[in-house]
Amino acid sequence: MNGDPFFTLTQNALADSGYLHYLRSMYATRIYIPTEEDSTNAFSQYLSDACRRLKENKLRPGEEIEEIDGKLNVSGQVAVMAINGLLTKIIFDKNPDREF
Numbered sequence: 001m002n003g004d005p006f007f008t009l010t011q012n013a014l015a016d017s018g019y020l021h022y023l024r025s026m027y028a029t030r031i032y033i034p035t036e037e038d039s040t041n042a043f044s045q046y047l048s049d050a051c052r053r054l055k056e057n058k059l060r061p062g063e064e065i066e067e068i069d070g071k072l073n074v075s076g077q078v079a080v081m082a083i084n085g086l087l088t089k090i091i092f093d094k095n096p097d098r099e100f
Helices: 017-027 036-055 077-094
Strands: 064-068 071-075
Touching: 017 036, 036 064, 036 071, 036 077, 071 077
Parallel strands: none
Antiparallel strands: 064 071
């Protein structure tokens, strides 16, 4: 082993802005951690896809989307994990020199 650092992240919490802030404070000088803008974009990307699938009656089991006061609300483990997956992809794509 040549002493290269390793970084511990949990995919399960990436959709939590507090967790992303923590990761940026710990690692951002050494690896790319998604920004608030990245997080907003991932949520928008997921919401756009989910809305399309809602209209086609193709939501995944456990994926919940409802309109409250004219605003779409997303909930359920499946939705959160889909957003986490998008954020994980950003980490992989922006850190091509790292092994995962």
